[in-house]
Structures are given as structure tokens and as C-alpha cells.
Amino acid sequence: MKVAVGLTVITAGVAALALSLAAVLAPLAVLKLTFSLLGISLLPALSQGFSKIGQLIAGLARYFSQLGVRLLPVLSQGLSKTGQLIAGLARASLPLLTTGLRVMG
Incomplete structure (x- = not known):
């Protein structure tokens, strides 16, 4: 189940990137087609500009x-230390919790 969720998240991320790339490239393609149909000679200069932007x-x-x-290694180490800290806090609070429950009856 976790693998399916992970693949779903990755697929959604790749799809979002593909849509954003298409949103940028589609108007440029239409502009290039329009210039070629109209025979405007600014196309080589614009093409070089788009190439530099790319x-x-x-x-x-x-x-x-x-x-x-x-x-990635820094984040991994930080997450590991955070997990160790949370586990330590849980271990330290468990005796206090059991003592409190004993006192309450």
C-alpha cells in the first residue's frame, strides 16, 4: 500500500512538472509557427534568445x-537525529506516565 501511495505521489509530481513545461513551451511553439508563417525575419534572433533561456x-x-x-545526507542525518530524540523522549516519559496511572488508581 505504501509503495502505491509513493508511486502515486511521484507520478503526480512528474505530471505537474510536465504540465508546467507544456505551459511554457506551447506559447513559444505557437510564436515560432506564427513567425514562420508570416515570414518575419526576427525569428533567428528570437530563436537564439529562447535557446539562451533554455x-x-x-x-x-x-x-x-x-x-x-x-x-540529502544532511537531511537524512537530521531526520535520524530527530527520530532518536523523539524515541528518547518517549522512553523518558513512559515511566512518568505509568507512575501517574498507578497514583490515579
């Missing part, structure tokens, strides 16, 4: 990907 987006994606890979 390279910038790809560079940002690589940067954030590498950042995520570098932060």
Missing part, C-alpha cells in the same frame, strides 16, 4: 539537482 533553465536545473544531492 540553457539558463537547464543550468539552474543542474544546480538544484546537485544541491539536492549534497543536502
Whole structure:
């Protein structure tokens, strides 16, 4: 069941990314088609501009990907320490809870 939920979340995330990418690329494709049909000569300059924007987006994606890979061990260690802290608090409060229940009767 947990695997199905995990796959569902991942699929939904990929679908959201695909829709956002389509929302960006579709207007650019329509603009390119319009310019080619009208024979406007600004297309090469715009194409280069879009190419540079695409390279910038790809560079940002690589940067954030590498950042995520570098932060993963730190986050893992932090979550592990948090789990240990919660377990320690639960172990420490259990005797107090049982004593309280004994006193109450």
C-alpha cells in the first residue's frame, strides 16, 4: 500500500512538472509557427534568445539537482537525529506516565 501511495505521489509530481513545461513551451511553439508563417525575419534572433533561456533553465536545473544531492545526507542525518530524540523522549516519559496511572488508581 505504501509503495502505491509513493508511486502515486511521484507520478503526480512528474505530471505537474510536465504540465508546467507544456505551459511554457506551447506559447513559444505557437510564436515560432506564427513567425514562420508570416515570414518575419526576427525569428533567428528570437530563436537564439529562447535557446539562451533554455540553457539558463537547464543550468539552474543542474544546480538544484546537485544541491539536492549534497543536502540529502544532511537531511537524512537530521531526520535520524530527530527520530532518536523523539524515541528518547518517549522512553523518558513512559515511566512518568505509568507512575501517574498507578497514583490515579
